[in-house]
Amino acid sequence: MESNLLTGTGAVSAANDDFSEYVAHLQLHMTLQARNLVPSLKQTQEGSREQLLHQTQANFEKLISRQGL
Template identity: 90%
Template sequence: MESNVLKGASVASAANDDFSEYVAHLQLHMTLQARNLVPPLKQIQEGSREQLLHQTQANFEKLISRQGL
Protein backbone atom coordinates (compact mmCIF):
# COMPACT_ATOMS: atom_id res chain seq x y z
CA MET A 1 0.00 0.00 0.00
CA GLU A 2 2.82 2.38 0.88
CA SER A 3 4.42 1.63 -2.51
CA ASN A 4 1.24 2.81 -4.28
CA VAL A 5 1.31 6.06 -2.31
CA LEU A 6 4.93 6.67 -3.34
CA LYS A 7 4.11 5.88 -6.98
CA GLY A 8 1.14 8.26 -6.84
CA ALA A 9 3.30 10.99 -5.35
CA SER A 10 5.93 10.40 -8.02
CA VAL A 11 3.34 10.65 -10.82
CA ALA A 12 1.86 13.81 -9.27
CA SER A 13 5.33 15.32 -8.99
CA ALA A 14 6.10 14.54 -12.64
CA ALA A 15 2.78 16.03 -13.73
CA ASN A 16 3.47 19.13 -11.64
CA ASP A 17 6.91 19.47 -13.22
CA ASP A 18 5.39 19.15 -16.71
CA PHE A 19 2.78 21.78 -15.88
CA SER A 20 5.41 24.13 -14.45
CA GLU A 21 7.50 23.74 -17.60
CA TYR A 22 4.43 24.43 -19.74
CA VAL A 23 3.60 27.59 -17.77
CA ALA A 24 7.20 28.82 -18.02
CA HIS A 25 7.16 28.22 -21.78
CA LEU A 26 3.83 30.02 -22.10
CA GLN A 27 5.10 33.01 -20.11
CA LEU A 28 8.18 33.24 -22.32
CA HIS A 29 6.04 33.05 -25.46
CA MET A 30 3.71 35.78 -24.17
CA THR A 31 6.66 38.01 -23.28
CA LEU A 32 8.15 37.64 -26.75
CA GLN A 33 4.76 38.32 -28.36
CA ALA A 34 4.33 41.45 -26.23
CA ARG A 35 7.68 42.73 -27.43
CA ASN A 36 6.56 42.33 -31.03
CA LEU A 37 3.18 43.98 -30.45
CA VAL A 38 4.25 47.05 -28.49
CA PRO A 39 6.29 49.61 -30.41
CA PRO A 40 9.50 50.71 -28.75
CA LEU A 41 9.30 53.92 -26.72
CA LYS A 42 11.89 55.58 -28.97
CA GLN A 43 9.70 54.97 -32.02
CA ILE A 44 6.71 56.60 -30.29
CA GLN A 45 8.76 59.68 -29.39
CA GLU A 46 10.03 60.11 -32.93
CA GLY A 47 6.63 59.69 -34.62
CA SER A 48 3.54 61.70 -33.95
CA ARG A 49 0.56 60.37 -32.05
CA GLU A 50 -1.49 60.74 -35.20
CA GLN A 51 0.86 58.43 -37.11
CA LEU A 52 0.67 55.87 -34.32
CA LEU A 53 -3.13 56.09 -34.32
CA HIS A 54 -3.33 55.60 -38.10
CA GLN A 55 -0.90 52.67 -37.98
CA THR A 56 -2.86 51.03 -35.17
CA GLN A 57 -6.12 51.48 -37.05
CA ALA A 58 -4.58 50.06 -40.24
CA ASN A 59 -3.26 47.03 -38.35
CA PHE A 60 -6.66 46.48 -36.76
CA GLU A 61 -8.44 46.73 -40.10
CA LYS A 62 -5.98 44.24 -41.66
CA LEU A 63 -6.61 41.82 -38.83
CA ILE A 64 -10.39 42.12 -39.14
CA SER A 65 -10.34 41.79 -42.94
CA ARG A 66 -8.38 38.53 -42.72
CA GLN A 67 -10.90 36.88 -40.39
CA GLY A 68 -13.56 34.71 -41.96
CA LEU A 69 -17.21 35.36 -41.36
Protein backbone atom coordinates in the same frame (compact mmCIF):
# COMPACT_ATOMS: atom_id res chain seq x y z
CA MET B 1 0.34 -0.37 -0.08
CA GLU B 2 2.93 2.25 0.92
CA SER B 3 4.92 1.79 -2.29
CA ASN B 4 1.71 2.29 -4.27
CA LEU B 5 1.09 5.57 -2.44
CA LEU B 6 4.65 6.74 -3.07
CA THR B 7 4.35 5.91 -6.77
CA GLY B 8 1.17 8.01 -6.97
CA THR B 9 2.89 10.91 -5.21
CA GLY B 10 5.79 10.71 -7.64
CA ALA B 11 3.41 10.82 -10.59
CA VAL B 12 1.68 13.91 -9.19
CA SER B 13 5.05 15.58 -8.61
CA ALA B 14 6.12 14.82 -12.19
CA ALA B 15 2.82 16.17 -13.52
CA ASN B 16 3.29 19.38 -11.49
CA ASP B 17 6.82 19.77 -12.86
CA ASP B 18 5.55 19.29 -16.42
CA PHE B 19 2.77 21.82 -15.86
CA SER B 20 5.20 24.36 -14.35
CA GLU B 21 7.51 23.96 -17.32
CA TYR B 22 4.58 24.44 -19.71
CA VAL B 23 3.46 27.63 -17.92
CA ALA B 24 6.99 29.04 -17.98
CA HIS B 25 7.27 28.29 -21.71
CA LEU B 26 3.87 29.89 -22.35
CA GLN B 27 4.84 33.03 -20.40
CA LEU B 28 8.06 33.36 -22.39
CA HIS B 29 6.17 32.92 -25.67
CA MET B 30 3.60 35.56 -24.69
CA THR B 31 6.34 38.01 -23.69
CA LEU B 32 8.11 37.59 -27.01
CA GLN B 33 4.84 38.03 -28.90
CA ALA B 34 4.04 41.20 -26.94
CA ARG B 35 7.42 42.65 -27.88
CA ASN B 36 6.61 42.10 -31.54
CA LEU B 37 3.14 43.63 -31.29
CA VAL B 38 3.82 46.77 -29.25
CA PRO B 39 5.59 49.65 -31.00
CA SER B 40 8.80 50.84 -29.44
CA LEU B 41 8.61 53.98 -27.29
CA LYS B 42 12.36 54.59 -27.09
CA GLN B 43 13.53 58.18 -26.79
CA THR B 44 16.10 57.68 -29.56
CA GLN B 45 13.51 58.61 -32.15
CA GLU B 46 12.42 62.20 -31.73
CA GLY B 47 8.70 62.57 -31.27
CA SER B 48 7.89 58.85 -31.36
CA ARG B 49 5.47 59.18 -28.45
CA GLU B 50 3.83 62.21 -30.01
CA GLN B 51 3.50 60.40 -33.33
CA LEU B 52 1.95 57.38 -31.62
CA LEU B 53 -0.48 59.60 -29.70
CA HIS B 54 -1.41 61.52 -32.85
CA GLN B 55 -2.00 58.31 -34.83
CA THR B 56 -4.08 56.81 -32.02
CA GLN B 57 -6.21 59.95 -31.79
CA ALA B 58 -6.67 60.04 -35.58
CA ASN B 59 -7.73 56.39 -35.63
CA PHE B 60 -10.19 57.01 -32.79
CA GLU B 61 -11.69 60.06 -34.50
CA LYS B 62 -11.98 58.13 -37.78
CA LEU B 63 -13.79 55.30 -36.00
CA ILE B 64 -16.19 57.71 -34.27
CA SER B 65 -16.93 59.65 -37.48
CA ARG B 66 -17.90 56.44 -39.30
CA GLN B 67 -20.45 55.41 -36.67
CA GLY B 68 -24.07 56.36 -37.25
CA LEU B 69 -25.98 58.39 -34.70
